[in-house]
Amino acid sequence: MFPLRVTLLTLLGWSGMAQLAATKDWWEKAGFYQIYPRSFQDSNGDGIGDLNGITSRLPYLKSLGVSAFWLSPIYPSPMADFGYDISDFKNIHPSFGTLDDFRRLVSEAKNLGLRVILDFVPNHSSDEHEWFKKSVKREPGFEDFYVWQNAKPGSERDPPNNWVAAWYGSAWEWNEERGQFYLHQFHKKQPDLNYRNPAVVEAMKDVLRFWLDQGVDGFRVDAVPWLFETEGFPDEPISGDSDDPLSQNYLRHIYTLDQPETVDMVYQWRDVMDQYKKDHNTQTKVLMTEAWSSLDVVKTYFNDSNNRQGSQMPFNFQLIMRLDQRSTATDFKKVIDSWISIIPPGHTPNWVLGNHDKRRVASRMGGDHMVDIMAMIELTLPGITVTYQGEEIGMHDVDISWADTQDPAACQLTPETYQDGTRDPARTPFQWDDTANAGFTNASVKPWLPLADDFRTVNVKVQQETSGNSHLKVFKELMALRGTTALVWGSYKSQVLGNNVFAIVRSFPNDKRTYLVLTNISPQAETIDATVMDGTLPEHMVYRIVGVSSDHSSTSFKDSDGDGVGDLRGVMEKVSYLRHELGVDAIWLSPIFKSPMADFGYDISDFRDIHSEFGTIEDLENLAAACKQEGLKLILDFVPNHSSDEGEWFTKSVNKDPTYSDYYVWHPGKLLANGTRVPPSNWISVFRGSAWEWNDVRQEYYLHQFLVKQPDLNYRHPALVEEMKSVLRFWLEKGVHGFRVDAVPYLFESEPVAGVYPDEERSMTTDDPENPNYLIHTHTQNLDPTFDMMYQWRKVVDEFKAEHNSEDIVLMAEAYTPLENIIRLFGDANSEGAHVPFNFEVLSNTFKDTTGKQFYDVIKRWLDVVPANRVSNWVLGNHDNKRVSSRLGVARADLYQIALNVLPGIAVTYNGDELAMEDVYISWKDTIDPAACNSNPKDYMLYSRDPVRTPFQWDDSVSAGFSTSRNTWLPVASNYKTLNYKAQMAAPRSHVKIFKSLVRLRKQRTLREGTMDMQLIGDNIIVIKRHLDNVSTVIAILNFNKTAQTIKLSSVFQGLPALFEVITSSLQTDYIDGCVYRRSIVARDEVVLPADAAIVLEGNTANGI
Incomplete structure (x- = not known):
């Protein structure tokens, strides 16, 4: 049972029968x-x-x-x-x-x-048509082009009968020149053509x-009904529906309609x-x-x-x-x-x-x-x-x-x-x-x-x-749905539910989509029971609210205009917070470009404009200027693998516009012996189901390694390559300082052999043929040209920097791929590549029960392969994975922040992890992530990224200070009144204060220039040493044990200072950090750490503290 005003519900899932249309x-x-x-x-x-x-x-x-x-x-x-x-x-x-x-x-x-x-308009012409003029004059061939009649017998000018025009008054008009009446069932300037004349036909x-x-x-x-009249032109009977003899309703039109x-x-x-x-x-x-x-x-x-x-x-x-x-x-x-x-x-x-x-x-x-x-x-x-x-x-x-x-x-x-x-x-x-x-x-x-x-x-x-x-x-949205198998081919069933709810069910055998349309015809809300639809409905359905719900975006940082969606002006309001309070050096914005929001901005319809929910290009330029003034770098998401199917490029490619025809990956598919056309290969989308979609206009399949609405761009087409380079230059000219490049491994696919794309082999890791893990993606990921493309983009940003004498421009590459491929993204002997190919080793290989040795091996695995002349990076969380506190446990949230911020190189923090925000439970009903909606109510949580994308928790006011609206694009966490930035800044010690201490520490020379050594004590204690001669030694101790431990540093490293100051430590410790004059002083052999805790110490090697 559920209340309803106007709602459309749909069971989402892959249909392999789209080509039937x-x-x-x-x-x-x-x-x-x-x-x-x-x-x-x-x-x-x-x-x-x-x-x-x-x-x-x-x-x-x-x-x-x-x-x-x-x-x-x-x-x-x-x-x-x-x-x-x-x-x-x-x-x-x-x-x-x-x-x-x-x-x-x-x-x-x-x-x-x-x-x-x-x-x-066949029934009549204008009386100014050449045909009518000739008919008036009785010119040969045109005498009978129209319906002419003499006056009623015995009269001089009475119409031939009682017929009434649709527009009031007699349907007959006298023509003085011809001396006859002509029929006009509409306006008198619209004489009826005579369809009993073969020449007219x-x-x-x-x-x-x-x-x-x-x-x-x-x-x-x-x-159409007025084309013919009964021959003989008899009077029509009176209808009794009107007392006005000049009204059309006065007669029953049995001789002038529907002959x-x-x-x-x-x-x-x-x-x-x-x-x-x-x-x-x-x-x-x-x-x-x-x-x-x-x-x-x-x-x-x-x-x-x-x-x-x-x-x-x-x-x-x-x-x-x-x-x-x-x-x-x-x-x-x-x-x-x-x-x-x-x-x-x-x-x-x-x-x-x-x-x-x-x-x-x-x-x-x-x-x-x-x-x-x-x-x-x-x-x-x-x-x-x-x-x-x-x-x-x-x-x-x-x-x-x-x-x-x-x-x-x-x-x-x-x-x-x-x-x-x-x-x-x-x-x-x-x-x-x-x-x-x-x-x-x-x-x-x-x-x-x-x-x-x-x-x-x-x-x-x-x-x-x-x-x-x-x-x-x-x-x-409704027009887009009309192209689905169920709505093109499906059966139709309707029923009245409750007092005044009209229900429609559309479904097709073996198709996984069933559409239930519920419309409340009355002005009063009504609760109805959809289960009475005689078993027509599937057991589980995904709510897709149309007509009364809000649109959504992926920006959850700060809403400036009260629409429940974060935006550029909201980010600009927090530039000071980011730079001076948190102390970060750069911010990366998830997509802000024009988009139908099928994948919340990762389906881009215009690569050179801003989505209206987020603001305007002017807002972006103002944000870039504000960041520059504060010494903050602004990084944009660059989504090169695909566009939206609603963009101009795809529309023109569908219609084979010469410029855009090959901007996407098209193929006619395979024609089976029985005449059925099927996709070109067995390739599977990241979001489940075939990676190929039939386009009825072009009569070909297009490749989409993500959503159906995200057609893959064709990087084997030189014009497309140049187009995307132009996109980079466009945003650089607007003042941005670099790009995080999305979904890099998917840029290229194997070329067809003799016109046929090769199938991929079974992985044998799952029996679900729609799961992307069903195949080994040897033909759709990490192909050699992918790396060269990254090198070409690096050349674009380096040339821009040289030509404009600008600050450093950075390329960050997202690639969930084996380490050997990550290292290739840095560059080769001849070319520079990404400055920061994201290191997802920590993100992908740490869990709540990870031991110290396992984490030590994760760090070593990266440090052992990263080239000596390259900068390391460490990604602890992002918008696609569970939050640190939920994935690794709240107790260890500070431990991991400490670890990543004292390691050499770049640390990447996802918004909210500095507060130890947790994933928010999002019900199946409220889920909007396409990756989850393509699943089912039982398994959707395995795929949903919504829990990690909920609004940032600024304070304890309405909607956690994210928006003035109570209706935000995703629900705010229920604990926002106690877990928020304002509360943590007011507390003596907090997660955000620990994070800020770490950011300040990272700006010191020892962490920027110093050496690093790392030792494992037993299986569950890691000690990281950063040292710079004549400056300081920084020690981070990470206790992965479930009990408190005392660490003797002199048995780990030689030549350490006798005393250290506590820079910061996990919340569960008793050490004091904060003002420099109140730091706890500890002996090097008397460091006691509670379970799952970490501490950062600094000793001054110049004065022997």
């Missing part, structure tokens, strides 16, 4: 987006949207995850009905551009993998072929599309038909009893026609089930949530809260979706005054009644940003319709950049 035609799994061109983007400052404006916004459409977009009419027109009155079916209206502009739009769209659908088929030749991928066919010939006409148009595909060897061309008809009629547009095919998508308007703010969960289920039940076998459902003729979702359904609910329902239902522009950001209808009204349907009414017929409120300009005119047109221009008053808060820019969630972010 490739066997569906492109349109069967597509998301379509409707653009109303007048209101989308104005490029020339006339207040009207146009084709070039749409072209400029194509990257936005691509970012949404849609497959195709449909344009409302763009043809020449007097604009009596804003383009639905067409005066030339084979050209472009000048307000929108030219044919060349359209061709460029199509070309750019195809480069991005987007398909273009045009509005086809062929002319309109020719229109289809013309636009197919221009590269369009299909048509949305307007007003049998209409369906055959649709089939003929489908024949044109299919024949074009065959003749030109193209992909499928689609028909989408608009018919506000009964389900029984709409069903006939799919196909007939002889399996003759019609429209692939007879629009399903059930969500618009039958649901509103009064609807219940039961209503939702009935409406959805009624449509699914009539879909013929072999055909695909479609779902239309809004369009240019109906009220927007937020206004129709009762408010903002329903925007995400309706998106979740529509985008997780089986089949095709159609989204009207602006619904993805929750735009509202705009109140348009009578004076500003443009819609002809409303203008034919009165100031008192126009709002009943107007469509203007749903057609207002798209809201791009918070600048004047919402970014739709120039600030000085009056848009063709007024803007919404809320455009400064409801717009794309705000919703993209917000640190929290937004309608746009929800829409994008």
Whole structure:
């Protein structure tokens, strides 16, 4: 049982069947987006949207995850009905551009993998069309292009019958020149074409072929039910639904709507599309038909009893026609089930949530809260979706005054009644940003319709950049989920739970993902029991909250703006703390670059910009300047192995842009004898499952050694190598002092042999074929070119230093790899490599029960292999491993800090370890680490890195002083009121004071320049000696015993000073450290240490203390 507002839950796990989606035609799994061109983007400052404006916004459409977009009419027109009155079916209206502009739009769209659908308006033309003018004059061949009738017998000017137009008044208009009435089922300037004339049928088929030749991928066919009328033109019966004889509802339209010939006409148009595909060897061309008809009629547009095919998508308007703010969960289920039940076998459902003729979702359904609910329902239902522009950001209808009204349907009414017929409120300009005119047109221009008053808060820019969630972010995440096996191929089940919760379950046999969508249709919170879903659900599920939850980041240091996420300004606030209170020399920031946050910043969509949650480039430059002023080095994370799949590079690579096509590792895969396509090799991702993912647009697999959303970059491509070097230079110019290079061993993979990538051998260490340990990674890790790449990056930073006469620039390399490979990263006889290839020996090989001898061997193993001219480094903890106190025990936290800070070289401390912060228990429900979410509720703790990434504990205030918000991206530790920086600074002795004493000691000459000797006493005591002649001797004693020990230093080292001062010691000792005048003085043979404790002593060799 659990409370709910709007929640999406998903069982996460690898599916090896993603390539199955490739066997569906492109349109069967597509998301379509409707653009109303007048209101989308104005490029020339006339207040009207146009084709070039749409072209400029194509990257936005691509970012949404849609497959195709449909344009409302763009043809020449007097604009009596804003383009639905067409005066030339084979050209472009000048307000929108030219044919060349359209061709460029199509070309750019195809480069991005987007398909273009045009509005086809076959029922009527404009009365200013050349055809109509010739028909009026009865020119040969055009006499019967339109529906002409004489006046009613016995009258001079009475219409032929009682038919009423959709827009009020008679459907007949007298033409003086011809001396007859013509039929217009819409506006009088929209005369109906005569489909009983074969010449008209062929002319309109020719229109289809013309636009197919221009590269369009299909048509949305307007007003289909009105194509044919009953011959003889009898009066229609009165409906009894209205007393107004001029209202459309006054009659039952049995002779003017849904005639049998209409369906055959649709089939003929489908024949044109299919024949074009065959003749030109193209992909499928689609028909989408608009018919506000009964389900029984709409069903006939799919196909007939002889399996003759019609429209692939007879629009399903059930969500618009039958649901509103009064609807219940039961209503939702009935409406959805009624449509699914009539879909013929072999055909695909479609779902239309809004369009240019109906009220927007937020206004129709009762408010903002329903925007995400309706998106979740529509985008997780089986089949095709159609989204009207602006619904993805929750735009509202705009109140348009009578004076500003443009819609002809409303203008034919009165100031008192126009709002009943107007469509203007749903057609207002798209809201791009918070600048004047919402970014739709120039600030000085009056848009063709007024803007919404809320455009400064409801717009794309705000919703993209917000640190929290937004309608746009929800829409994008749902669109991304639509590509999963369960949502493309899976079964559908729905149920009403509790009083008003509508539940959807999508699953596919043998797929490990089952999606449960729960939407509470009522405004009251409700507790429901999901176990009543008749055994449909798996035993365990991962909560993935969409719609109401916050977005997350990996920065846990300090939040400056109260959004619950650490940021650059927060770090800058603590520069003084880092430099002067802790005394550190450099700080390394985990990724701060633009990212969808699939792996909390390690999936980068723009290597040259800052993620909005963390700040701006200016914030980074200010931080770098502040660090420089305080003498603190700023190190950035450099993540070269992969990018995000949402970045520009990958998008262009998918579409085989010549510049970017080979930026990633692509392969068509293997084709089995039964025709099934499978991944190119058996390689396994670090995050479980195949390291290959099928891309439907490119029709190839791409390599991802981490998440599916982290495609590997191709370092065998010289242009990519140069691109990443340019990234290094970019940030160096912003003032950073170096880089920590992430995931170095994965940079290169073995090349294919005869076009085939080699499989990796079984390791025999696990029986789980999705576990990365299942294989020996001889073809995907630590290949020889990897080391040369590191040498090339070193050359870049050295050249930058020389060219700019800058301070030293450092490269730190992360590589969990055998020591012999770590040493190679330093460089070779000809080239310099990383200054600091991270030494993970301590991190990887020490545990709670580690003995003194084992730790001694760990230290020796590194010191014995590190080249004499290289600087050692010691990494005790990081963001990927358990905290020191949790991994090694709180009792030994000070011991290990002392050990690493007196050893020669560089010490790397992870934030919070100076306080002895502990891992925080994160429930399966609250887990957000992808490595864990790809696991299961039983094993997730083995993979989760969330416990070590919780917010830094500054004080005992709200959220430990990390943020002013009570809702932080990960929970704060429950012990923060007692374990925090402020409390430890107020205490006489504390972990942080020990750490600060060690940092001060490291700045002295003895530790910077002195020799080192290390001795093991028995199995559990280590003594480290650092000595500099005529300066001092520093001794560190580490007691790994579980009992107190007395150490006689004279039996360990000769020539020591008689007395030592206590610099610092573990908390469990009784020695006093702190002010120099209060240090304890101990005899060299009287050092007593409690269990698991350590002490640092200093003796002055110059004066014999």
